[in-house]
Amino acid sequence: MQTSNQIIPIQDLDSVKAPLDEASFLPPDFYGRDSHFVLEKERVLKNNWLVVGRWEQVEKRGDYFTIDLLEEPLLIVRDKNEVKVLSNVCLHRAGPVAKDSGNRKSFTCPYHLWSYELDGSFKTAPHMEQAKNFNKKNCSLNEFPVTEWQGFIFVNLSKNAAPLVLDGIGGLDEIVSPYNLHKLKRLEPIHFSCPWDWKISVENVMEFYHYPGVHADTVGASFDIRSSTDAEFDKMVETLGAKNQYDAGQGKSYAYGMQSSKQSLNIPGMPAYELSLHLNDKQIGVHVFPNLSLIITPTFTVWPHIIIESENHHRLEYILLVHPEFAAHADHHQAREYLRDMIQRIHEEDMPILAHVAKGLKSENHVAGRICRLEYIIWQFHNWMLEQLTSFRE
Ligand code: FES
Ligand SMILES: [Fe+2]
Structure with missing residues (x-):
């Protein structure tokens, strides 16, 4: 059965589907409302991986x-x-x-x-x-x-999802294969409880645009936020057969972006082995929609695991994935503590803003804002969400 579009405010969706430089975010009605979450749960969350x-x-x-x-x-x-x-x-x-x-x-x-x-x-x-x-x-x-x-x-909770395809030409496997993600081991998570729509947290992880503001006292100064358009990344995208970095993820169930660091990500006490020297001072954000997001650096990967419970609640487990030797050695205590502290501080900078965004999205006066190019992964994610919501068949 073709689903009805009555509940989705179709008049607002053209602005989401517009080209990146003309696009707006999803309408505020898509956030934290029971009526929308019922649809989203059936068509997007249960119907995917x-x-x-x-x-x-x-x-x-x-x-x-x-x-x-x-x-x-x-x-x-x-x-x-x-x-x-x-x-x-x-x-x-x-x-x-x-x-x-x-x-x-x-x-x-x-x-x-x-x-x-x-x-x-x-x-x-x-x-x-x-x-x-x-x-x-x-x-x-x-x-x-x-x-x-x-x-x-x-x-897959609906027992109905199509296979998760992340390989092939231009697939995510090609992007992540140098970093041996399958070999990494998790350290103990840091737990946060988030009383707001899960998309607010996912979208926050998807962009580096907020780093100079929210993270000015921590990692904000270390990164060049414009570097996701740098030549090296463009070359990688070209190798994958995409026209540009926006096109690379468009229409797919995943997206990725690259960020340059102005200085090395030196972790005191972190052993010299690296997962990949290829990355140098870069980090890659990788997103498999709807809820796997990773920030891959040469020495560790950050996995903010978003565990969706209801329309206004999810748990967030910040997990560090590290080299198996590092995970096994108790004597790396100093580096572990440093990493944990860093993640904790960064996320505590995000939390009050996200709580405010959740409140702002419920304001009757708020209309969907315009997207900055640096938020292109959110644009890809929103278009994927729309595709899932409107193409769903029972
Ligand atoms: S044995 Fe499990 S509910 Fe009774
Ligand atoms: Fe942040």
Whole structure:
């Protein structure tokens, strides 16, 4: 069934689809409103691939972690050589099959002790012998499609998504392959709770335009924000067969941008090995829509993991991905602390502005503003969102 456009304010959408230098942002009605979130959840969030974690969280058989996504409790587990995303909802009375993270040989719901194998199949249920027509085969945990890219684990909640295609000519794989993302290991996350629309946080990560203002006291002075148009980046885009950097991501489910640093990103106590000397003093922002965003530097990668819960709430776990040797060595304490402090300070600069943006977007007087070229990834993201919202078929 072709979806109705009645709920989406179609009159405003031409300005979003306009060429970059003529475009405006998505209308404010798209942010933090229940009526819009219902559509967005069905057509965009459940119908695409959402990142839930990293392979090293489920490295060995029986390793698992849990996460609640769009009010769906999930259990991610490795069984033999396969990572599975199961529903963390017991088939008896919806209790939790697993808590937090760890390693198990099987899962037992603490409520009435029904148990499940690592692959989610039913194992035992005490005192159910006399239940008539009790079919164990119907008591396996629900399972969701899972896919992996560069060590990131993605789930599809509608069980209906097209495959996540990030390779091929001009694909994201070509951009990120020098940086060995699949080998990186995560350090402990820094947690933030964000009582506003998830897109406000995603869009903030997508652009460097706000660095000289919001981050003037930290990283703002270190970067040349105009450098995303520099010759080296243009050359890379040309190699990939795109006309320009805007075209490179247009119409795709991903986007990327490059940023030059005026000085080396020296982390005190950080060992000399580098993931890639190729980057020199550059960092690359990589975005797989809707919720995987990465900032890749030569020595570490920042992953602000946005865990969407509802129209006005998401959790943000700031995770640093580092070289496996660095992750394994306790004696790198000084560099770890420095990195954590840096991320914490940078994000604490963002938080009050984002809270204000959330309030401003609900003002009845606000209309969508104009986009700066330096925000071109948001323009790509907004056009992708519109495409998802309007092309959805039930
Ligand atoms: S709810 Fe899980 S055993 Fe009853
Ligand atoms: Fe920021």
